[in-house]
Amino acid sequence: MTAKHDTIRAVSWEEAGLRLLDQRLLPRQEHYLVLNDSAAVAEAIRSMVVRGAPAIGVAAAYGAVLAARERYAALPADWRTGFEADLGFLQQARPTAVNLAWAVARMKACAAGVTGDPVPVLLAEARAIHDEDIRANLLMGERGAAFISPGNAVLTHCNTGSLATGGYGTALGVIRSAWAAGKLSGVFADETRPWLQGARLTAWELVRDNIPVTLLVDGAAAHLMQQGKVQWVIVGSDRIAANGDVANKIGTYSAAVLARHHGVKFMVVAPASTVDMAISTGASIPIEAREPQEVLELGGQPVAAPGASAWNPAFDITPAALVDVIVTERGVVEQPDAEKMRAMMDRQ
Amino acid sequence: MTAKHDTIRAVSWEEAGLRLLDQRLLPRQEHYLVLNDSAAVAEAIRSMVVRGAPAIGVAAAYGAVLAARERYAALPADWRTGFEADLGFLQQARPTAVNLAWAVARMKACAAGVTGDPVPVLLAEARAIHDEDIRANLLMGERGAAFISPGNAVLTHCNTGSLATGGYGTALGVIRSAWAAGKLSGVFADETRPWLQGARLTAWELVRDNIPVTLLVDGAAAHLMQQGKVQWVIVGSDRIAANGDVANKIGTYSAAVLARHHGVKFMVVAPASTVDMAISTGASIPIEAREPQEVLELGGQPVAAPGASAWNPAFDITPAALVDVIVTERGVVEQPDAEKMRAMMDRQ
Numbered sequence: 001m002t003a004k005h006d007t008i009r010a011v012s013w014e015e016a017g018l019r020l021l022d023q024r025l026l027p028r029q030e031h032y033l034v035l036n037d038s039a040a041v042a043e044a045i046r047s048m049v050v051r052g053a054p055a056i057g058v059a060a061a062y063g064a065v066l067a068a069r070e071r072y073a074a075l076p077a078d079w080r081t082g083f084e085a086d087l088g089f090l091q092q093a094r095p096t097a098v099n100l101a102w103a104v105a106r107m108k109a110c111a112a113g114v115t116g117d118p119v120p121v122l123l124a125e126a127r128a129i130h131d132e133d134i135r136a137n138l139l140m141g142e143r144g145a146a147f148i149s150p151g152n153a154v155l156t157h158c159n160t161g162s163l164a165t166g167g168y169g170t171a172l173g174v175i176r177s178a179w180a181a182g183k184l185s186g187v188f189a190d191e192t193r194p195w196l197q198g199a200r201l202t203a204w205e206l207v208r209d210n211i212p213v214t215l216l217v218d219g220a221a222a223h224l225m226q227q228g229k230v231q232w233v234i235v236g237s238d239r240i241a242a243n244g245d246v247a248n249k250i251g252t253y254s255a256a257v258l259a260r261h262h263g264v265k266f267m268v269v270a271p272a273s274t275v276d277m278a279i280s281t282g283a284s285i286p287i288e289a290r291e292p293q294e295v296l297e298l299g300g301q302p303v304a305a306p307g308a309s310a311w312n313p314a315f316d317i318t319p320a321a322l323v324d325v326i327v328t329e330r331g332v333v334e335q336p337d338a339e340k341m342r343a344m345m346d347r348q
Numbered sequence: 349m350t351a352k353h354d355t356i357r358a359v360s361w362e363e364a365g366l367r368l369l370d371q372r373l374l375p376r377q378e379h380y381l382v383l384n385d386s387a388a389v390a391e392a393i394r395s396m397v398v399r400g401a402p403a404i405g406v407a408a409a410y411g412a413v414l415a416a417r418e419r420y421a422a423l424p425a426d427w428r429t430g431f432e433a434d435l436g437f438l439q440q441a442r443p444t445a446v447n448l449a450w451a452v453a454r455m456k457a458c459a460a461g462v463t464g465d466p467v468p469v470l471l472a473e474a475r476a477i478h479d480e481d482i483r484a485n486l487l488m489g490e491r492g493a494a495f496i497s498p499g500n501a502v503l504t505h506c507n508t509g510s511l512a513t514g515g516y517g518t519a520l521g522v523i524r525s526a527w528a529a530g531k532l533s534g535v536f537a538d539e540t541r542p543w544l545q546g547a548r549l550t551a552w553e554l555v556r557d558n559i560p561v562t563l564l565v566d567g568a569a570a571h572l573m574q575q576g577k578v579q580w581v582i583v584g585s586d587r588i589a590a591n592g593d594v595a596n597k598i599g600t601y602s603a604a605v606l607a608r609h610h611g612v613k614f615m616v617v618a619p620a621s622t623v624d625m626a627i628s629t630g631a632s633i634p635i636e637a638r639e640p641q642e643v644l645e646l647g648g649q650p651v652a653a654p655g656a657s658a659w660n661p662a663f664d665i666t667p668a669a670l671v672d673v674i675v676t677e678r679g680v681v682e683q684p685d686a687e688k689m690r691a692m693m694d695r696q
Binding site for chain 2: 026027028157188190191192193194196199200203204206207208212213214215216217218219220221222223224226250251253254257258261295296298299301302303304305306307308309310311312313316317
């Protein structure tokens with residue numbers, strides 16, 4: 001792995017608390033917040049200071065450390081009651097990404113065995129979640145890149161890089177690895193309306209890490225594929241159902257249908273913590289409905305006429321049948337179905 | 349036709365010259381420009397003060413009147429040389445919409461037979477082009493609406509209404525007619541990046557004309573169809589090839605692929621002046637490449653990191669095979685092909 005293609009860390013722990021790069025302000029401003037209580041972490045997740053399924057899982061884990069620190073300092077004999085309330089609040093910050101609930105559950109389980117000051121134990125667990133995420137991404141990067149043929153060009157959607165994870169990235173990790181291996185002839189990124197994660201975040205981190213990127217409006221992806229300009233669409237996920245259906249940023253399902261129509265391959269890259277074996281199909285995944293203002297306004301200024309309404313689902317569901325390969329750190333599943341997903345998740 | 353659903357005219361002639369609603373400023377400002385020379389009309393077309401294939405045809409026809417007025421006043425004995433140069437300049441303002449070349453050719457042919465002051469004759473011809481366009485739209489509105497079943501909901505892309513035509517609209521004319529007939533349960537509009545014609549223009553004119561509209565980001569159209577929320581996609585066109593391939597605003601081809609995948613019907617509405625029988629297939633239609641800045645900036649402010657590039661084709665090509673019906677004022681073609689298109693165009 002060439003370090004020059006992996007320099008950014010948006011989530012980190014320091015003595016004072018959780019340090020987050022405020023992703024709402026990129027690329028115009030590179031501003032870091034340091035949060036020292038868990039309510040502020042929940043609000044940062046809700047308001048998208050930090051976003052991306054793995055990154056909000058890591059942030060929530062550190063948020064749990066802050067909750068324990070606060071509750072233990074206030075009430076050493078009975079810190080757990082307040083701590084568990086704080087965990088509930090963290091978990092409810094956003095509904096679609098299962099990594100959030102997964103990280104909170106893991107911190108809760110860790111806390112159950114603690115005696116005395118919970119902070120050192122929980123901090124070690126949060127750091128482990130963070131480190132495991134980066135290691136998973138590096139591994140997935142190699143595994144995903146193995147599918148790419150030399151000279152291929154790729155299209156990605158939303159942001160799935162260092163900003164969306166503990167570091168390195170999921171889909172963007174595969175792109176980093178393939179780029180470092182000299183395989184890629186081009187990287188295209190959907191701008192990803194309404195939040196413009198592609199234009200604001202993916203372009204920022206690729207430019208920073210010396211990987212050339214070409215943006216396009218989401219509506220141009222079909223024309224790009226029609227012209228044979230890409231061979232792979234590579235995306236992340238916020239939750240994968242037991243049958244391989246994939247929830248991801250709105251517009252992903254569109255890209256998957258278009259990819260299939262054009263014979264372009266479709267890869268999903270996500271850590272095993274994204275797989276929700278308790279949900280049988282994508283139909284049961286909760287889709288977050290966000291404010292119409294995200295569509296009706298741009299940069300705080302109205303773009304649509306007063307009186308117009310907007311429909312603003314934040315995610316969509318891509319059926320497993322449109323997915324060529326799911327890459328996780330536990331293994332790779334081609335043409336996913338319930339049986340193959342179960343076999344992959346049963347591996348350790 | 350209920351007048352309350354058709355109140356806007358973006359292009360009109362007055363004694364001083366051509367009056368254009370500046371569509372770059374909508375919906376924030378309703379500002380009209382009055383242009384009194386043809387170079388200003390060419391620049392207004394180029395810079396998208398006026399846009400929409402039929403509207404730029406109508407604007408260019410009035411531009412030809414201004415060219416004749418100026419050239420005849422300056423050099424009554426030999427006004428044609430300058431006039432024809434002005435026509436060439438008008439025609440080159442934008443490449444994809446054939447209506448522009450069509451209107452310029454018609455004005456040139458009209459001028460060929462003129463003796464004495466050309467202005468009254470050319471003004472009558474420009475007015476005829478304008479009136480015929482509105483009449484064609486009203487007729488297409490009825491014809492297209494006949495395909496819509498009661499209770500259907502529709503999705504449209506870009507702006508194809510009064511702002512894009514002489515008045516009433518093509519695809520939006522069908523929506524106006526279907527709405528007036530009480531057939532529609534809902535109107536959805538893609539915001540249509542990068543220029544946001546859906547959010548800025550379509551929403552503005554539908555709200556003004558008392559037709560409720562729900563905007564969505566272009567990437568959400570697949571999810572909308574997956575949920576069964578629309579039965580028709582209805583769009584306009586900038587040029588239709590002799591075999592029924594359709595050039596239209598970037599994102600249209602995406603909507604057509606998605607519609608076919610979901611069993612949603614796809615209708616194209618355009619006057620016969622949009623059909624270019626000299627071009628056999630869509631592969632020969634010139635696609636305008638616009639500035640990367642339209643993608644990299646929003647409202648003059650950069651949204652993408654410096655160093656990112658962008659690919660910004662303004663149009664795409666939808667193959668005839670994905671089109672269920674083409675509606676023109678000369679007739680309707682279902683499952684278009686070269687033979688049916690020829691038969692339709694041979695009608696008077």
